[in-house]
Amino acid sequence: MARLVMKFGGxxxxxxxxxxxxxxxxxxxxxxxxxxAVVVSAMSGVTNQLVGYVQGLAALxxxxxxxxxxxTGEQVxxxxxxxxxxxxxxxxxxxxGWQIPLRTDDAHGRARIESIDGTDLIARMQAGQVPVVAGFxxxxxxxxxxxxxxxxxxxxxxxxxxxxxxxxxxxxxxVDGVYTTDPRIVAKARxxxxxxxxxxxxxxxxxxxxxxxxxxxxxxxERVRIQVLSSxxxxxxxxxxxxxxxxxxxxxxxxAYSRDEAKITMRRVPDRPGIAAAIFGPLSGAGVNVDMIVQxxxxxxxxxxxxxxxxxxxxxxxxxxxxxxxxxxxxxxxxDPDVAKISVVGVGMxxxxxxxxxxxxxxxxxxxxxxxISTSEIKVSVLIGAEYTELAVRAxxxxxxxxxA
Amino acid sequence: MARLVMKFGGxxxxxxxxxxxxxxxxxxxxxxxxxxAVVVSAMSGVTNQLVGYVQGLAALxxxxxxxxxxxTGEQVxxxxxxxxxxxxxxxxxxxxGWQIPLRTDDAHGRARIESIDGTDLIARMQAGQVPVVAGFxxxxxxxxxxxxxxxxxxxxxxxxxxxxxxxxxxxxxxVDGVYTTDPRIVAKARxxxxxxxxxxxxxxxxxxxxxxxxxxxxxxxERVRIQVLSSxxxxxxxxxxxxxxxxxxxxxxxxAYSRDEAKITMRRVPDRPGIAAAIFGPLSGAGVNVDMIVQxxxxxxxxxxxxxxxxxxxxxxxxxxxxxxxxxxxxxxxxDPDVAKISVVGVGMxxxxxxxxxxxxxxxxxxxxxxxISTSEIKVSVLIGAEYTELAVRAxxxxxxxxxA
Numbered sequence: 102m103a104r105l106v107m108k109f110g111g112x113x114x115x116x117x118x119x120x121x122x123x124x125x126x127x128x129x130x131x132x133x134x135x136x137x138a139v140v141v142s143a144m145s146g147v148t149n150q151l152v153g154y155v156q157g158l159a160a161l162x163x164x165x166x167x168x169x170x171x172x173t174g175e176q177v178x179x180x181x182x183x184x185x186x187x188x189x190x191x192x193x194x195x196x197x198g199w200q201i202p203l204r205t206d207d208a209h210g211r212a213r214i215e216s217i218d219g220t221d222l223i224a225r226m227q228a229g230q231v232p233v234v235a236g237f238x239x240x241x242x243x244x245x246x247x248x249x250x251x252x253x254x255x256x257x258x259x260x261x262x263x264x265x266x267x268x269x270x271x272x273x274x275x276v277d278g279v280y281t282t283d284p285r286i287v288a289k290a291r292x293x294x295x296x297x298x299x300x301x302x303x304x305x306x307x308x309x310x311x312x313x314x315x316x317x318x319x320x321x322x323e324r325v326r327i328q329v330l331s332s333x334x335x336x337x338x339x340x341x342x343x344x345x346x347x348x349x350x351x352x353x354x355x356x357a358y359s360r361d362e363a364k365i366t367m368r369r370v371p372d373r374p375g376i377a378a379a380i381f382g383p384l385s386g387a388g389v390n391v392d393m394i395v396q397x398x399x400x401x402x403x404x405x406x407x408x409x410x411x412x413x414x415x416x417x418x419x420x421x422x423x424x425x426x427x428x429x430x431x432x433x434x435x436x437d438p439d440v441a442k443i444s445v446v447g448v449g450m451x452x453x454x455x456x457x458x459x460x461x462x463x464x465x466x467x468x469x470x471x472x473x474i475s476t477s478e479i480k481v482s483v484l485i486g487a488e489y490t491e492l493a494v495r496a497x498x499x500x501x502x503x504x505x506a
Numbered sequence: 507m508a509r510l511v512m513k514f515g516g517x518x519x520x521x522x523x524x525x526x527x528x529x530x531x532x533x534x535x536x537x538x539x540x541x542x543a544v545v546v547s548a549m550s551g552v553t554n555q556l557v558g559y560v561q562g563l564a565a566l567x568x569x570x571x572x573x574x575x576x577x578t579g580e581q582v583x584x585x586x587x588x589x590x591x592x593x594x595x596x597x598x599x600x601x602x603g604w605q606i607p608l609r610t611d612d613a614h615g616r617a618r619i620e621s622i623d624g625t626d627l628i629a630r631m632q633a634g635q636v637p638v639v640a641g642f643x644x645x646x647x648x649x650x651x652x653x654x655x656x657x658x659x660x661x662x663x664x665x666x667x668x669x670x671x672x673x674x675x676x677x678x679x680x681v682d683g684v685y686t687t688d689p690r691i692v693a694k695a696r697x698x699x700x701x702x703x704x705x706x707x708x709x710x711x712x713x714x715x716x717x718x719x720x721x722x723x724x725x726x727x728e729r730v731r732i733q734v735l736s737s738x739x740x741x742x743x744x745x746x747x748x749x750x751x752x753x754x755x756x757x758x759x760x761x762a763y764s765r766d767e768a769k770i771t772m773r774r775v776p777d778r779p780g781i782a783a784a785i786f787g788p789l790s791g792a793g794v795n796v797d798m799i800v801q802x803x804x805x806x807x808x809x810x811x812x813x814x815x816x817x818x819x820x821x822x823x824x825x826x827x828x829x830x831x832x833x834x835x836x837x838x839x840x841x842d843p844d845v846a847k848i849s850v851v852g853v854g855m856x857x858x859x860x861x862x863x864x865x866x867x868x869x870x871x872x873x874x875x876x877x878x879i880s881t882s883e884i885k886v887s888v889l890i891g892a893e894y895t896e897l898a899v900r901a902x903x904x905x906x907x908x909x910x911a
């Protein structure tokens with residue numbers, strides 16, 4: 102017997118049939134002797150519709166009212182799921198964020214959870230009732246409804262799991278687990294049985310959007326074991342757990358890619374102290390997130406500074422660089438939106454050498470030029486021409502021995 | 507300067523353009539120097555969609571979950587209306603029932619308002635803010651969301667007006683006031699400037715569905731002046747007020763009709779004490795509402811009992827009569843779904859005689875047979891063949907001098 106949180110995303114509750122399916126799933130898990138709490142997202146499409154209403158009325162809207170409007174999507178699903186559970190004989194009731202209460206700060210639209218009172222929920226679960234919690238929403242310090250930002254229901258589920266001391270938080274979604282890479286690109290991609298929090302974070306940050314990053318961070322901090330699994334198939338998924346729980350550590354667990362990158366090179370800027378601050382200060386001030394940075398050696402007192410940003414930020418970044426041309430003292434700016442970032446991720450790197458070299462060799466053997474390199478303790482990322490994305494991912498998947506037999 | 511509640515129904519907030527229109531309307535009233543609180547319904551169609559979801563999952567559903575689901579319609583409109591107001595420079599914020607709080611009993615799906623704390627709202631209105639209150643919803647004694655039943659937003663508005671001691675409650679709708687009768691039947695129908703609460707109640711109960719009956723009862727009890735007016739035209743509407751406020755009382759203010767009737771006649775039932783209880787007890791126990799009742803004189807120890815019910819209840823009523831055939835002792839049951847109830851209503855009847863006779867003469871002159879008659883202090887109703895409905899309404903409208911010049 103275990104205490105479980107089961108979280109269902111928008112596609113899993115997209116219509117009444119799927120909500121009935123969710124109810125059956127919950128019943129089976131409860132019938133197996135477990136205590137269950139459920140967290141639901143809005144029916145798919147509903148949040149976008151509500152956001153569309155708000156944006157249709159005002160370009161700059163009151164985030165408190167946005168939250169009041171958008172939080173209704175989850176409220177509807179929670180009520181409907183409770184009814185579907187009752188209909189098959191499961192004692193259930195819906196919970197809004199303010200009813201629990203699930204308290205957040207007042208950063209409307211992207212609030213952070215501060216506390217969850219799990220006392221009443223635990224007592225009811227022990228009595229056989231299934232709490233169905235509206236994900237994504239909470240209550241702020243001034244008694245207003247808050248939301249946690251897009252994908253926030255994952256975070257709701259993990260925070261709830263911590264609050265009720267659940268043995269595991271099962272995230273039901275439209276994929277059946279975390280793969281070694283995108284199966285649409287590599288047919289031989291394998292589903293991972295286990296992955297470490299840190300690996301999941303690195304994969305999420307480079308585009309494998311199975312779980313919201315904040316939910317993984319929270320799970321790591323609160324030591325909540327997560328399982329990612331399909332709500333449509335009845336198979337075990339991927340466990341996201343502490344590194345210590347993984348006995349057979351792969352050197353590389355996954356290959357991720359992101360095409361949402363753009364590269365900027367500032368040619369021949371003065372090689373003086375403070376030049377980096379002169380370039381990146383204005384970008385940071387304008388909320389443009391800079392990812393990889395490379396500074397070339399200089400000979401004649403100038404240097405080339407290359408960095409990457411999100412592709413949608415490119416026009417803004419160019420404008421900012423033009424605005425600060427005099428203070429930076431640049432003479433030429435090159436921009437390239439046709440780049441992709443490829444990353445290999447694995448906690449095993451900590452105790453192995455030569456991981457990066459395998460990557461460079463594999464890419465070289467396919468004639469792929471590396472434009473920028475960055476590394477962290479458990480990740481090596483390279484920037485390449487976007488047209489080589491699939492070729493690179495496939496080559497690396499083979500090179501690290503990840504192909505399924 | 508006055509303190510006003512402005513209530514907008516579903517068609518008045520049906521889309522973003524109409525919500526913007528509502529905001530402009532509110533701004534004009536506030537700019538004229540008034541303190542304004544707004545009450546909104548769900549966007550038209552939304553409540554039906556949500557009810558459809560619930561009914562699609564369960565025939566007998568948990569009314570508490572129904573309320574959690576259905577109350578979201580008003581929550582969305584309240585948030586959107588607040589944003590639309592802010593966008594044109596009006597300080598505004600949305601209020602859910604639980605935030606005010608608007609407390610109700612726990613009769614989910616048809617809850618009654620028990621109290622509204624208006625303190626905070628009044629302070630904010632005095633400071634120039636417009637509270638936008640989600641109609642139709644409240645919070646029950648166990649911290650669950652409740653709803654007031656269909657059309658409940660009118661009741662929310664009137665109760666709010668009483669709680670904040672408003673000078674008037676303006677109900678904006680898709681008609682521009684209360685008419686002497688249905689203008690679709692009588693082209694010469696006139697809009698009334700004023701109508702008494704009691705008259706409005708009688709008209710509402712016989713099918714002139716401009717205002718929810720409970721809202722009028724509440725207005726009468728709390729002495730809240732109501733104005734019914736169009737949200738699409740900029741014209742004064744009809745004031746619903748205390749009889750004492752109406753100086754020039756018409757003998758008859760309006761002619762109403764209802765085609766949702768059915769007639770049942772129990773032939774030759776034993777004329778014994780308790781026979782009425784034997785017939786109407788089981789009907790009442792099953793929730794079938796009996797309206798008009800006529801018992802004919804008996805000669806041979808039997809009597810004919812004729813009564814009317816809502817047409818949709820007819821199959822159920824027949825089943826109940828069959829089930830209790832032995833205990834009632836009836837020999838023949840006649841049913842007729844093709845009947846209509848026509849009513850003339852007016853507080854002036856209290857001090858005038860001959861009102862009913864004018865009705866009977868007018869109908870007789872058109873060859874219309876009266877099947878059942880019932881009267882109250884300010885109303886005379888007759889049951890006639892449904893095919894005579896329009897003819898009867900037109901004849902009576904002329905007979906009581908209500909035709910517009």
